[in-house]
Amino acid sequence: MISLYIAQKSWLHRLSAGIKLLFLAAISLLLYPVEQPSVLLLFLIATLLAYATVGYAALRQLLALKTLLPLFALIFLLQWWSVGFAPAALLVMRMLTLILLANLITLTTRMDDMMDAVMPLFAPLRLLKIETRRIAFAVTLLIRFIPVLMAVVNHLLDAWKARGGGRKLWRLVIPLTIQSIRLSDSVAEALAARGGISSPLTQDQLHQKGSFR
Amino acid sequence: MSSEFSASGSIVFDQVSLSRNAHPVLHDLCLQLNERRIGLIGHNGSGKSSLVRLINGLLQPDSGNIDVHGRSPRSGPEKMSAHVGFIFQNPDHQIIFPTVEEELSFGLMNQGVSKKEARQQVADILAKHQRSDWADKAVHSLSDGQKQLVCILSVLLMQPGVMILDEPFSALDLPTRYQLMDLLSQLPQQLLMISHELDTLETFERIIWLEQGQVFQDGPPDQVLPAYQAAARRLQTL
Numbered sequence: 001m002i003s004l005y006i007a008q009k010s011w012l013h014r015l016s017a018g019i020k021l022l023f024l025a026a027i028s029l030l031l032y033p034v035e036q037p038s039v040l041l042l043f044l045i046a047t048l049l050a051y052a053t054v055g056y057a058a059l060r061q062l063l064a065l066k067t068l069l070p071l072f073a074l075i076f077l078l079q080w081w082s083v084g085f086a087p088a089a090l091l092v093m094r095m096l097t098l099i100l101l102a103n104l105i106t107l108t109t110r111m112d113d114m115m116d117a118v119m120p121l122f123a124p125l126r127l128l129k130i131e132t133r134r135i136a137f138a139v140t141l142l143i144r145f146i147p148v149l150m151a152v153v154n155h156l157l158d159a160w161k162a163r164g165g166g167r168k169l170w171r172l173v174i175p176l177t178i179q180s181i182r183l184s185d186s187v188a189e190a191l192a193a194r195g196g197i198s199s200p201l202t203q204d205q206l207h208q209k210g211s212f213r
Numbered sequence: 214m215s216s217e218f219s220a221s222g223s224i225v226f227d228q229v230s231l232s233r234n235a236h237p238v239l240h241d242l243c244l245q246l247n248e249r250r251i252g253l254i255g256h257n258g259s260g261k262s263s264l265v266r267l268i269n270g271l272l273q274p275d276s277g278n279i280d281v282h283g284r285s286p287r288s289g290p291e292k293m294s295a296h297v298g299f300i301f302q303n304p305d306h307q308i309i310f311p312t313v314e315e316e317l318s319f320g321l322m323n324q325g326v327s328k329k330e331a332r333q334q335v336a337d338i339l340a341k342h343q344r345s346d347w348a349d350k351a352v353h354s355l356s357d358g359q360k361q362l363v364c365i366l367s368v369l370l371m372q373p374g375v376m377i378l379d380e381p382f383s384a385l386d387l388p389t390r391y392q393l394m395d396l397l398s399q400l401p402q403q404l405l406m407i408s409h410e411l412d413t414l415e416t417f418e419r420i421i422w423l424e425q426g427q428v429f430q431d432g433p434p435d436q437v438l439p440a441y442q443a444a445a446r447r448l449q450t451l
Contacts, residue, residue: 005312007349110349112315144311147353151305186306189271192290193299194309194367195323 005110006061010054012108017117020105027101031094037086040093047100058107065103072096111140137197145187152179222282222374222403223247224268229277231263231426238263239426242277246405250398252414252434253407254441255423256450261407264423265377268405269297282374282403295324298368298402300378304360313339313355313363314348320371338366342396358389365396378406382413411438 012020027043034040051058072092079088106114115136122132156172156179191197224246231239238260253261266272267279270286270293279286286293301307310316317338318331326334339345342362352360361381368376378397382390394413397404408414420437422430430437 005349005351007312007351110315111311140310140315144309144352148305183306186301186303187309190299190301190307191309192271193269193294193297193301194320194371195294196291 006054006057006107008055008057010058010108012050012054012104015108017105017109017113020109021114021117024098024101024105028098031097034094035090037089037093040090040097044093044097044100047097047104050104051100054104054108058104061103061107062100065100068099111143115139134197141187145183148183149180152176152183224282224375224403224405225278225280226267227278227280229267229274229279231260231267231272231274233263233272237426239267239274242427244421244428246403246419248418249403250417250419251403251405252417252420253405253423254409254411254414254420254437255429256445256448259423260426261423262379265299265379265405265407268375268377269293269299271299291323294320294373295371296373296375298371298373298376300361300364300368300376300381302380302383304357304364307364308352308360311351311353312348313350313352316352316363317367317370320367324371334370338370342366356389358385358393361385361389361393362396365393369400374403376400376402376404378404378408380407380409382408382410411442414438 031040031043034043048062051062072095075095076088076092079091119132119136122135125132125135153172153176156175157169160169160172224244226242226244229239229242230237242264253264255261263272267274268281268286270288270290273287281293282296284293284296286297308316310319314332314335317335318326318328321331321334322328336345336348339347344362347355347359347363352363355363365381376397382393385393390410390413397406398416406414406417414420415434415438417434420430420432420434420441421428422437422441430440
């Protein structure tokens with residue numbers, strides 16, 4: 001599941017993306033000097049409670065973090081060995097809290113709202129003549145097409161297995177590449193047929209100047 | 214709305230020739246399309262897809278002129294998108310955004326509609342089609358038929374005068390095809406559809422049968438479709 005967004009209405013969904021991201025930044029700074037494990041534990045519990053207020057779908061996403069546990073265990077052990085038990089526990093709790101909060105924002109913020117909130121930060125790039133909307137667009141496209149490409153991989157794998165393909169799976173790289181290029185051709189065509197990506201930029205700018213129509 | 218809505222115009226091909234990768238695809242094609250429901254048939258490689266891509270400027274002719282409801286596709290597909298809606302075969306190659314609402318508002322925002330207004334129009338069209346709960350849905354969670362409906366709605370929102378459908382139902386089951394066909398048949402737009410499912414075209418006003426880049430037969434469905442079917446049975450293509 002790449003598109004993590006949970007389609008529902010919760011209080012967190014209603015909060016604007018900018019406020020959520022600012023809150024995350026503030027909490028990150030706030031947690032940094034905290035030395036008492038009990039305080040951090042409180043933050044961690046509050047974070048988990050926030051998941052609960054969003055609902056069952058959000059809580060279920062916590063299971064997805066299972067894959068991160070070995071990594072956390074490793075960091076904890078290394079820190080314990082190098083700086084001691086208490087600082088290791090602090091570090092892991094701080095990291096866990098922040099990752100969970102960031103993940104919660106991903107779960108409750110739509111892609112385009114997130115982009116609208118983040119895009120002003122890229123404004124300096126415009127001085128270098130880089131079209132920031134294109135960056136936003138590329139991110140959106142990537143998120144949209146990962147499940148599509150996964151389906152292509154699965155189809156190829158099925159076709160491979162159905163004919164007794166064997167273990168030399170690397171040989172699928174070339175057909176996968178060819179299919180991806182074909183896919184990108186079709187997407188480019190569909191994109192052009194609906195007005196392309198260059199026009200929204202110019203039209204938005206025209207809107208801002210109030211001279212459009 | 215930047216496109217003035219007209220379903221009464223016609224599409225004119227005047228001595229149009231096109232080659233792709235040095236292969237001639239269409240040769241000296243002359244056509245006047247006035248009917249509201251037009252089906253395009255022909256074997257693979259007969260030039261159907263190229264012909265419809267000339268209408269919205271995705272392809273440009275080598276020679277000849279094309280007029281689409283008073284506009285020239287020479288202005289390119291971006292400009293033509295407000296007047297010609299295009300539905301492709303595979304919705305997965307056409308849907309660009311992760312959620313339904315973003316997908317539907319994209320074309321509108323390209324036309325200069327503000328984000329707020331675009332979202333309102335999206336909510337309206339979803340409500341009109343009893344799909345209000347779809348706005349926040351992830352497109353990859355939809356079925357193929359539902360995805361194709363999203364594609365159709367996203368094009369309809371742009372209020373084009375012409376809708377082009379390039380084998381839109383080839384991956385869909387029969388009930389889904391019937392439902393989408395019901396929806397399409399009620400549209401005021403001029404419809405130009407490529408299809409291999411001949412029964413879908415039976416209610417159309419005019420069928421054009423292309424063969425090697427030229428019009429082979431042109432007439433009402435009760436004449437052209439049976440002739441096409443009979444020819445297809447005789448033909449050795451493998």
